[in-house]
Amino acid sequence: MKTRKKRLVEIYVWELPVRFFHWLNALCILILCITGFIIADPPAIMTETEANFSYWFGIIRFIHFVAAFIFFFNFIFRLYWGFAGNRYARWNNFVPLKKAQWKEIWEVIKVDVLMIKNKPVDSIGHNALACIIYLGVFCAFLLQSITGFGLYAKMSESIFPKLFAWTIPLMGGGLVAREIHHSLMWFFILFALIHVYLVFYHDYIEQRGEASSIIGGWKFIEEEIAEREEVEEKAEIITQAARKDE
Amino acid sequence: MKNKRLTIYEECQQKGISRREFLKICTTVAALIGVESSGIAQVVNALETKPRLPIIWLHLQECTCCSESFIRAYHPTVGNLLFDSISLDYTDTLMAASGEQAEACKEDTMQKYWGEYLLLIEGSIPTKDEAYCCIAGQSAKQIVEKCAAGAKAIIAWGNCASAGCVQAANPNPTGAKPAHKLIQGKPLINVQGCPPIADVMIGVIVYILTYDRIPQLDALGRPKMFYNRRVHDTCYRRANFDAGLFVESFDDENAKRGYCLYKVGCKGPSTYNSCGIIRWNESTSYPIQSGHPCLGCSEEGFWDKGPFYKRLPDIHGFGIEATADQIGLAVGTATIGGIAIHAVATNVRKKKLIENNEEEGDIL
Known part of the structure; x- marks a missing residue:
């Protein structure tokens, strides 16, 4: 029988709101991609009929628009959680302002991408490379929302999509916006491919329960790393408190 | 004594158009620019009190499809009215005069109605080498700048004058530019289309004639009432x-x-x-x-x-x-x-790491 000799502790990394965002977001993107493909190139499933007997393309578009609204507000909620959430969900993870973050990015490239180094990177939440890529993904979310709602504005009476309408002429018209919107969809598809693979990869070589952590929220972390993290967290709390006292 | 210019209504009377006929025309015009019945009085008032609008129509890098469209305005009364109510003083393709006479017409209009005339631009303006488009010894850019200086408002006809159209398409050999990129500080309307719809063209002119201001424009400078x-x-x-x-x-x-x-x-x-x-x-x-x-x-x-x-x-x-x-x-x-290559490489390069994690041991 095989057993592990490592001493691990469990750390609650992904809080419920983060997990909720993740899965709702995944579902929305899946629906948006499928309906998006159909809208871009509708299949010829109907012929020899009058238009007044069906509305299937209208329904596909309706699903796309509803999913888009859920996607957008879910995204806004995640931005909020970047300020309210725990240290693994905090906004400053995603913005590489510190030198240590850039150092870790390079470290991750060496260990996981180029595989010229073997010692795993000790990050508990996202590693720094993942974070900077998520920053790009968030920008893509924003751009996708702007182009999408901008194009949608003319079909709508409500105020919200109209807030985005002004961006379309800036891009050079609806055709360009449509092209950006369509190309970004491919970015999401490519991202999803690599994202899922990397989850499997980390789970396989690090055995910290990476894949299941986004369901339950807990990760298995080596005792020493967890202790170091605890000390860091306490130090942060103390310095924050000290700053408040001043 | 200054020559009194006749109002549009007075000119209609001279041509034998009855009051009833005149009001009919006003109603048609009101319908065209999309005002409701309460606005007809404004139109009547405008045509009764305003003289004909002097117009200079420039032809630059273009195919004349805008002019072709314009002369096909479907309501003949409106078409007639416009040719009577605007004073198309200069348009190289349609005017009877040619050569120096034609140019004299333009100079004359510009002098007489400085700050009052409407400038209509058909076609884009070459900027790479101004010699690509010259009329009467002047480059398109010079002509536009000169005429725009004294214009009350400028209408850019069609895609050429509004966005450069086919001349500005990649690789844009003449460096063609639309009017709004070269003219600053003047009200400018982009009447888009290749060509624009005849009745839209007329509608914009009538709007300016009636209200003495330019219509509401969208973000690309197109009148909202037709391009919304x-x-x-x-x-x-x-x-x-x-x-x-x-x-x-x-x-x-x-x-x-x-x-x-x-x-x-x-x-x-x-x-x-x-x-x-x-x-x-x-x-x-x-x-x-x-x-x-x-x-x-x-x-x-x-x-x-x-x-x-x-x-x-x-x-x-x-x-x-x-x-x-x-x-x-x-x-x-x-x-x-x-991903496939990376997965294979992982199993080769990280073999020890994975094995270290799975040490044999006893468990009860």
């Missing part, structure tokens, strides 16, 4: 779009049934124009009604966003022309290949 709605939303084939009934190719059964032209490249969903409402040639038809997809001719740079018969534009600069889907598929395949 998408061709797609005013299309009589829209029901087919919502029902998912599409023409697959131009010679199929679906084309004969008049299904939606979305899949053969119709740019209606991103084009703002009145084609679906006002239509062309006495409201007879418009491209989509004739079974041809909208090319999006009232949008900036529509030549470069082709091909016309495909829904998504080609992306240039990839050696071969490709659509986003082809590129996406290629990059996706490469990604999956990369």
